[in-house]
Amino acid sequence: MNMEENRQERIEELSRNMETGDLLKEMRKEKGITLAELGKEIGGVSVTYLSEIERGQKVPSDHLVRQLADYYDIDEDFLFAKFGKVPMAARRVFEDNPLLLKTLADIGRSDGIPEDMKQDLYDYLHNLYKHIANRKN
Incomplete structure (x- = not known):
């Protein structure tokens, strides 16, 4: 992969993460909760980390993706895909x-x-x- 392809892939990744972060922020606002309240609800996740996810600066761990999907009552495979990740269940199938x-x-x-x-x-x-x-x- 050349430098231009790497650059384009990184731009697409950042764009995808920002879009997914916007979706999470919108769902949080629809629930009428703050980042601090969300962090407490899903097990003590820091406001800073959640903010970075919502701004597309960080990609959550697989465990956090599952927690967010559960909290927002959305399909975890959908959320994994939005972050460009392979769901854990699919990885197990591929390993086996x-x-x-x-x-x-x-x-x-x-x-x-x-x-x-x-x-x-x-x-x-x-x-x-x-x-x-x-x-x-």
Whole structure:
């Protein structure tokens, strides 16, 4: 990866973190609580740290992402994705199934598969999962 690609990736990361921080700030304000109150509610997290997260300057730990998702009653996978993180449950699946991780990475890196076909593969895997999950219930 060259310097320009690194720079662009960093800009995208900062932008994503700022957007996610804005979302968290908006949800906090909708609840009508201060950063200090939020910090106490989720286990003694400092106002400074929460403020840095809301301003997009810091990315919370996985544990804090889970706490925030629980507190705001939102899907933790959604919040992990908003921060550009892989949920812990998915990481465990990848650790236990390295071939799945390799397959997904290979699909993502493949220059021979157009982007729309990559999405078709991901959709197919999701639909196959749903079909099997519904059949067992």
